[in-house]
Amino acid sequence: MSHPAEGSNPAESRTRTLVIERVFPYPPEKLWRALTESTLLAQWLMNNDFEPVVGQKFQFRAEPVPNWNGVVDCEVLIVDPLKQLSYSWGSLGLGSVVLWTLTPAEGGTHVRMEQSGFRPDQQAAYQGANYGWQRFLGTLEQVLGGLD
Amino acid sequence: MVSGVKPASANPVFRALADPTRRAIFEELTRQGEQTVHALTHYAGVSQPAVSKHLTVLKRAKLVRHRREGRETHYRVQPDALAPMVNWLNLYGAFWRDRFDRLEAVLERMGS
Numbered sequence: 001m002s003h004p005a006e007g008s009n010p011a012e013s014r015t016r017t018l019v020i021e022r023v024f025p026y027p028p029e030k031l032w033r034a035l036t037e038s039t040l041l042a043q044w045l046m047n048n049d050f051e052p053v054v055g056q057k058f059q060f061r062a063e064p065v066p067n068w069n070g071v072v073d074c075e076v077l078i079v080d081p082l083k084q085l086s087y088s089w090g091s092l093g094l095g096s097v098v099l100w101t102l103t104p105a106e107g108g109t110h111v112r113m114e115q116s117g118f119r120p121d122q123q124a125a126y127q128g129a130n131y132g133w134q135r136f137l138g139t140l141e142q143v144l145g146g147l148d
Numbered sequence: 149m150v151s152g153v154k155p156a157s158a159n160p161v162f163r164a165l166a167d168p169t170r171r172a173i174f175e176e177l178t179r180q181g182e183q184t185v186h187a188l189t190h191y192a193g194v195s196q197p198a199v200s201k202h203l204t205v206l207k208r209a210k211l212v213r214h215r216r217e218g219r220e221t222h223y224r225v226q227p228d229a230l231a232p233m234v235n236w237l238n239l240y241g242a243f244w245r246d247r248f249d250r251l252e253a254v255l256e257r258m259g260s
Contacts, residue, residue: 020244026255034254044250113244 017116025108028082035085035100046072050087052079058087089115164209169194170202174211174225182224 024031034040036052046060053076060072071091078086078099085100096117103110165171169192176191177183185203189196203223206212214223 018240018244020241020248022248022252024252024255030255030258034251034258040254040258044254045247111248113248115240115244 017114020113021111023105023108023110028102028104028109031102031109031111032082032085036079050074050076052076052081052085054079160209161211164205164211167202167205169198170206173199173202174206177212177223177225182222184220184222186220188223 034044036050038048038050041048041050046062048058048060050056050058050060056076058074058076060074062070062072064070073090074087076087077097078084083102087098089096089098094117096115099114099116101112101114103112165174173188173192176188183191185196185199188203189199192199192202203212203214207214210226212223213226214221216222
């Protein structure tokens with residue numbers, strides 16, 4: 001589920017946060033490996049040169065598309081084994097922070113992903129305009145289709 | 149808690165940009181800044197009446213605005229109009245949900 005904290009004025013400058021949560025039927029140790037081992041991370045998120053070391057700069061790399069080089073620039077901010085992992089996430093003119101929180105839950109692990117720092121400003125709109133339209137509109141269509 | 153995009157507000161924008169020629173005109177305006185109808189006609193490679201028609205659709209969707217100067221009409225983008233469309237929360241929401249599904253598959257494959 002996403003829980004966008006939304007203001008009534010789209011032009012306002014305060015930032016907003018995206019939260020996705022899910023309980024996985026596996027112990028925190030296994031989740032932690034999937035989140036922090038570069039080769040495992042590449043299998044579900046993106047190719048990367050991640051190492052769980054605070055202060056380390058790294059990149060996620062997706063297939064380039066027209067007008068987007070596919071690169072996400074990151075820096076490790078928090079490494080608290082089995083509990084919390086955080087890195088900055090910079091791409092397409094959007095600077096944000098991703099925070100993972102693992103909590104033991106009945107029958108598995110509760111995983112919470114919080115991405116914060118969304119500013120609905122003109123820079124984002126401009127960058128969005130330059131993001132390959134075909135792909136972008138395809139995604140948009142899905143997003144709109146998923147709304148009531 | 150409100151979902152960011154309302155289809156009612158995004159659809160005119162979506163429809164206006166669904167046409168490849170209009171999208172090309174709009175992209176050209178985001179790249180070059182303000183342009184005359186004359187210059188846009190040259191760029192788009194279609195007739196001036198066709199370009200004017202496309203610009204009218206973009207104008208109705210509030211994606212562009214115009215000003216007249218002498219005989220020339222100048223068009224420029226109105227980036228705010230993209231706000232209902234470029235919704236990072238929704239785009240990244242779809243992105244992360246997809247990645248969570250992939251994570252689940254990876255966890256399954258990892259064994260115990």
